[in-house]
Amino acid sequence: MRFIGHAFVDWDDTIAENIRYFNMAEEANAHLIARVTHHTYDVVRERGREIDLAVARRIGLGKESLGIAWVECYQEFCGRAGRTPDPEAVEAIRRSCRLPYEVKQELLPGAADMLGWLHGSGFEVTIWTAGDEDVQGRKIAESGLAHLAHRLAIVPDKTPERLAGALGDRNPDHCFVVGNSIHSDIRPALASGVLAIHIPTETWAYDHGRLDVTDANYRQIGAITELPQVLAARFRMAV
Ligand SMILES: [Mg+2]
Structure with missing residues (x-):
């Protein structure tokens, strides 16, 4: 042999x-969503994690799944707060979700x-x-x-x-x-x-x-x- x-x-x-970079994106997103929709950071992070897991189980571990999940989370909290989602916030979330896939580990x-x-x-x-x-x-x-x-x-x-x-x-x-x-x-x-x-x-x-x-x-x-x-x-x- x-x-x-x-x-x-x-x-x-x-x-x-690897997970360190996902945690960084998750924290940035949860802070942004909490701030603009007046929910607590912990509530947003918890819900974002749930959606992230559901999306990953549904579409796999591709680079799109994190951004899809956190934009969905943002839209959900906007709905709860009676706000219209802001395209700039959506873009900021998408950008932070690209980090784990683009960073030098x-x-x-x-x-x-x-x-x-x-x-x-x-x-x-x-x-x-x-x-x-x-x-x-x-x-x-x-x-x-x-x-x-x-x-x-x-x-x-x-x-x-x-x-x-x-x-x-x-x-x-x-x-x-x-x-x-x-x-x-x-x-x-x-x-x-x-x-x-x-x-x-x-x-x-x-x-x-x-x-x-x-x-x-x-x-x-x-x-x-x-x-x-x-x-x-x-x-x-x-x-
Ligand atoms: Mg591993």
């Missing part, structure tokens, strides 16, 4: 910061070293990420780490079926998924009989879900730098 194993590595909030501590370690240790490295191809591809290219990945697998959302497609004819026993999302990374991996290495982080409601932590393929680590110990046990390698 050419590789000692096949790594499927999540990108957002596993290798590079900061890498998470240890992430670059771990990708390098996987690549150098003989794993086939697949970046396994959900979103728009142009957005995810741009983020990976901009990170300076693209040379540490053998391939990119960018899908609209991560499901067991899409993971099966990305696995192809690889033996599931020789594969692992590492990521922060129960919904997107861990459950599809466990459903496919693949080692699932979970690095819990702050996530949005989309990523939440019930988890069978007794599954023999489930591992939880506190930081990506703990990856070598977990993999050494599974792949019988020296670390």
Whole structure:
């Protein structure tokens, strides 16, 4: 075998910061809507999050969904306040919602070293990420780490079926998924009989879900730098 194993590595909030930029957009939008419609920030933010989740479930994780959700939230609060929506406010909301998809991401501590370690240790490295191809591809290219990945697998959302497609004819026993999302990374991996290495982080409601932590393929680590110990046990390698 050419590789000692096949790594499927999540990108957002596993290798590079992501939710921080969504939180920034969410805060800006909730403040704007609260101010112009005279509702409290907390009420607006809560409702905006609900709509955001509903829109993402409906249309997927594309770059349009955040803006659609927060414009809808703005229109709803305008309705409650008896105001006509202002096109300038709509444009300001759309602009802040583009930030998470256009910003240059900061890498998470240890992430670059771990990708390098996987690549150098003989794993086939697949970046396994959900979103728009142009957005995810741009983020990976901009990170300076693209040379540490053998391939990119960018899908609209991560499901067991899409993971099966990305696995192809690889033996599931020789594969692992590492990521922060129960919904997107861990459950599809466990459903496919693949080692699932979970690095819990702050996530949005989309990523939440019930988890069978007794599954023999489930591992939880506190930081990506703990990856070598977990993999050494599974792949019988020296670390
Ligand atoms: Mg992630």
